[in-house]
Amino acid sequence: xxxxxxxxxxxxxxxxxxxxxxxxxxxxxxxxxxxxxxxxxxxxxxxxxxxxxxxxxxxxxxxxxxxxxxxxxxxxxxxxxxxxxxxxxxxxxxxxxxxxxxxxxxxxxxxxxxxxxxxxxxxxxxxxxxxxxxxxxxxxxxxxxxxxxxxxxxxxxxxxxxxxxxxxxxxxxxxxxxxxxxxxxxxxxxxxxxxxxxxxxxxxxxxxxxxxxxxxxxxxxxxxxxxxxxxxxxxxxxxxxxxxxxxxxxxxxxxxxxxxxxxxxxxxxxxxxxxxxxxxxxxxxxxxxxxxxxxxxxxxxxxxxxxxxxxxxxxxxxxxxxxxxxxxxxxxxxxxxxxxxxxxxxxxxxxxxxxxxxxxxxxxxxxxxxxxxxxxxxxxxxxxxxxxxxxxxxxxxxxxxxxxxxxx
Numbered sequence: 001x002x003x004x005x006x007x008x009x010x011x012x013x014x015x016x017x018x019x020x021x022x023x024x025x026x027x028x029x030x031x032x033x034x035x036x037x038x039x040x041x042x043x044x045x046x047x048x049x050x051x052x053x054x055x056x057x058x059x060x061x062x063x064x065x066x067x068x069x070x071x072x073x074x075x076x077x078x079x080x081x082x083x084x085x086x087x088x089x090x091x092x093x094x095x096x097x098x099x100x101x102x103x104x105x106x107x108x109x110x111x112x113x114x115x116x117x118x119x120x121x122x123x124x125x126x127x128x129x130x131x132x133x134x135x136x137x138x139x140x141x142x143x144x145x146x147x148x149x150x151x152x153x154x155x156x157x158x159x160x161x162x163x164x165x166x167x168x169x170x171x172x173x174x175x176x177x178x179x180x181x182x183x184x185x186x187x188x189x190x191x192x193x194x195x196x197x198x199x200x201x202x203x204x205x206x207x208x209x210x211x212x213x214x215x216x217x218x219x220x221x222x223x224x225x226x227x228x229x230x231x232x233x234x235x236x237x238x239x240x241x242x243x244x245x246x247x248x249x250x251x252x253x254x255x256x257x258x259x260x261x262x263x264x265x266x267x268x269x270x271x272x273x274x275x276x277x278x279x280x281x282x283x284x285x286x287x288x289x290x291x292x293x294x295x296x297x298x299x300x301x302x303x304x305x306x307x308x309x310x311x312x313x314x315x316x317x318x319x320x321x322x323x324x325x326x327x328x329x330x331x332x333x334x335x336x337x338x339x340x341x342x343x344x345x346x347x348x349x350x351x352x353x354x355x356x357x358x359x360x361x362x363x364x365x366x367x368x369x370x371x372x373x374x375x376x377x378x379x380x381x382x383x384x385x386x387x388x389x390x391x392x393x394x395x396x397x398x399x400x401x402x403x404x405x406x407x408x
Contacts, residue, residue, distance in 0.1 A: 006055035006137025010083030020056035021233035032062025039235035045256035055137035089134025093124035097143035105140035169225035182401030184211035251286025309334025327387040
């Protein structure tokens, strides 16, 4: 059977992955076999998400009726149902749900009615609490089909420590990153000297290590010194895979979806109030604004070096008419020209304009010239891919340490 759970947390606490890890242990104690624990990230632009919009799935060999009861009892006990936006869902199915539902849930929006219709057709056991919105994520979790997969080990706190300051040795995190990168990533942000893998919210997670496979995340985890942990779980995930991206063209982008969009800059980047950087590019006849927000830090330095005529591929979510950049590919650089009046060959002085369309003249000797002086400036920017730093990276965004994207 496949067990899906979603929407059990709130900004005040709990974590769906923690509940899933507890359920896995409960099922094992009941002599069931947990063959896989899967952390499924869905559309990161969903406005009612708590944090990273994650559901969980357990692939289990055992009694579906008992497993369903255990899952529902655990949600009743631990889910923060007092929060208005916490609406849990549990699914237990012995038949695979069409992966099309997962693909839609990670790139677009699904409805509760769509989820219920699929579950009913599959003969699944399912329960939704309150407005039942968690059934969408739980259904997407059991329908999930990962073309690319990574791993994350999540280390959880002892229950008595929930809500207190976390104790994780900072130096050990940087040492783990140095020893295992690029096979693990986003443990820390070395360029900005910031710890990334330790949350600041009052949930049960102590820290999490993301990487290519269980061996690498465990290698890094064993290097980290911290307060005594509670339980730990290695998850198979779609994190770091760009599973949320759709091909897009300017003028045909839908709000709250994520795209990769080719275009040519029509305006120079402008730094706005708050340090946000914006530019406009065109793909055919349609312009679209692209934004690099202040939290992307040094990524903005790359964006500021772009000029009109540069050909790029912008990658990010489309919100309020803008592509919020997660990464960018510079496909081709335009020549950076400065056009100035020519120098008089006789006087070695800069000429001045003689009027629109009338060329140039020397004020001293009255010499004339028809063409301006065009200088090509060297550009330090190079074609290729550039990404936001780990502190600004979304869970689903594929880091360049995993290889450059191929959107062909």
